[in-house]
Amino acid sequence: MDFSTKWGKGQSVKIFRKLYIRPIVDSRSTAKRIANEHHLANVDVCCVCRPLVVSSYSSDGMDLTLQSLDVIQSMGYTQMTPVQASTIPLFMKHRDVVVEAVTGSGKTLAFVIPILERLIRRETRLQHDEIGAIVPTEDSTPFPPPLLLVSSEQSSPAEDIKRFLSTGAEIVVGTPGRIEEFLLGKGREVVNVKSLEVLVLDEADR
Numbered sequence: 001m002d003f004s005t006k007w008g009k010g011q012s013v014k015i016f017r018k019l020y021i022r023p024i025v026d027s028r029s030t031a032k033r034i035a036n037e038h039h040l041a042n043v044d045v046c047c048v049c050r051p052l053v054v055s056s057y058s059s060d061g062m063d064l065t066l067q068s069l070d071v072i073q074s075m076g077y078t079q080m081t082p083v084q085a086s087t088i089p090l091f092m093k094h095r096d097v098v099v100e101a102v103t104g105s106g107k108t109l110a111f112v113i114p115i116l117e118r119l120i121r122r123e124t125r126l127q128h129d130e131i132g133a134i135v136p137t138e139d140s141t142p143f144p145p146p147l148l149l150v151s152s153e154q155s156s157p158a159e160d161i162k163r164f165l166s167t168g169a170e171i172v173v174g175t176p177g178r179i180e181e182f183l184l185g186k187g188r189e190v191v192n193v194k195s196l197e198v199l200v201l202d203e204a205d206r
């Protein structure tokens with residue numbers, strides 16, 4: 001498999017078996033600009049693109065567990081959107097990705113699915129290369145991860161920390177300032193930043 005996203009000049013690029021994407025890159029591209037401005041080495045940059053072949057979530061190489069596929073199916077989705085097809089394989093390879101795609105293109109699930117997958121694998125103690133060994137039973141339905149919302153409308157930083165200590169949290173969602181305060185401010189004494197596995201900066205161009 002070739003997950004290369006090095007763009008040619010308007011040529012289609014093979015990124016995933018039958019999936020070819022034709023880049024539409026221009027010099028104003030936000031994703032490219034963010035990566036360049038911050039000298040992000042080893043980061044995959046996915047700009048607006050469209051696949052020539054639409055893939056399903058269960059395509060070869062996606063490596064999603066049956067539990068994840070069940071969740072996606074229960075939402076009624078069968079085919080990945082182009083941005084999901086372009087980025088989920090990269091996230092599954094633990095790559096750092098900067099992505100730009102039009103509004104409503106399905107970016108949220110593009111990063112939520114790999115996070116969900118990570119949590120499910122942790123619950124089932126699966127390693128990346130052990131995917132073939134999974135045999136889900138009724139008992140192995142994923143445990144819903146505790147989610148903590150930190151926002152100035154909902155709570156104070158001290159309350160965030162109190163809730164974190166009482167309930168725990170696998171996923172923390174908040175505005176950048178509040179997240180920074182939670183991780184590096186008052187929360188510093190109780191939250192181990194080194195244990196942070198995934199950081200998503202949504203709407204990073206705003």
Ligand SMILES: Nc1ncnc2c1ncn2[C@@H]1O[C@H](COP(=O)(O)OP(=O)(O)OP(=O)(O)O)[C@@H](O)[C@H]1O
Pocket residue numbers: 077078079080081101102103104105106107108109
């Ligand atoms: N594979 C799919 N098939 C059909 N609909 C989908 C799929 N994935 C996501 N959607 C739906 O498409 C809509 C837009 O998705 P989403 O909000 O993630 O877009 P977005 O790219 O994050 O937009 P924005 O830039 O405005 O945040 C949502 O209603 C979502 O549920």
